[in-house]
Amino acid sequence: MTQPESFSLDHRIVSAPYIRVAEVRPLNSGGVVTKFDIRFCQPNVAHLEMPTIHSIEHMLAGFLRDHSDNVIDISPMGCQTGFYIAIDGEFTTEQMAELLSAALGDLLEADHVPASNEEQCGWAASHSLPGAKAAVREFLAGRDTWHEVFAQ
Numbered sequence: 001m002t003q004p005e006s007f008s009l010d011h012r013i014v015s016a017p018y019i020r021v022a023e024v025r026p027l028n029s030g031g032v033v034t035k036f037d038i039r040f041c042q043p044n045v046a047h048l049e050m051p052t053i054h055s056i057e058h059m060l061a062g063f064l065r066d067h068s069d070n071v072i073d074i075s076p077m078g079c080q081t082g083f084y085i086a087i088d089g090e091f092t093t094e095q096m097a098e099l100l101s102a103a104l105g106d107l108l109e110a111d112h113v114p115a116s117n118e119e120q121c122g123w124a125a126s127h128s129l130p131g132a133k134a135a136v137r138e139f140l141a142g143r144d145t146w147h148e149v150f151a152q
Contacts, residue, residue: 005035011043015151017142019093019100022084033072034091038100039082040139047080052131054123055113057083059132062114063103071099097146104136 005023016039023035041047048056053076064071064085072086085096116127 009037013150014039014043015145015148016040016042016081017139017146018149019096019146020149021091021093024090031088032090034087034089036085036087036091036093036096037082038085038096040135041081043079043081048082048135049128049131050080051126051128052135053080053083055116055127055129055132056107056135058113058115058121058127059107059110060085060103063106064099066106067102068099093147097143101140101143104140107136108133 009022018037018039020037020039021034022037023033025033025035027033057074057076060074060083064074068087070088070091072088073084075084075086077083085100087096091099110129113127113129113132115121116124118124121127
């Protein structure tokens with residue numbers, strides 16, 4: 001089995017919060033996809049609760065696209081410590097930081113979680129706007145160190 005890039009990352013030596021390019025994958029069509037590791041919590045030390053993750057995912061799905069047509073997907077990590085964001089093209093960490101900051105600013109201003117109803121969501125009862133805002137505030141508070149992936 002081919003291992004994903006994240007399985008080769010030593011999770012014991014990273015220092016969350018951070019943003020890192022996890023992979024730049026050339027496509028058969030000639031383009032590229034840049035996959036970012038957006039780490040909110042220190043692996044094996046802390047994690048986000050599922051309603052918080054779910055709400056951040058719903059909100060970023062729209063807010064990221066409000067600021068860039070290059071967003072392909074946002075996926076929560078199964079370990080509940082962050083998200084992967086896939087971008088069409090080659091994006092730098094600095095570009096992602098700007099895009100993410102803008103979208104997270106929108107999230108903090110939101111008064112509801114979009115599509116958090118039974119018609120549009122497969123587990124509509126599992127959302128937390130207060131949890132999402134608290135996690136985002138904490139993540140944004142660490143912005144000065146987003147570029148520092150590994151502990152010193």
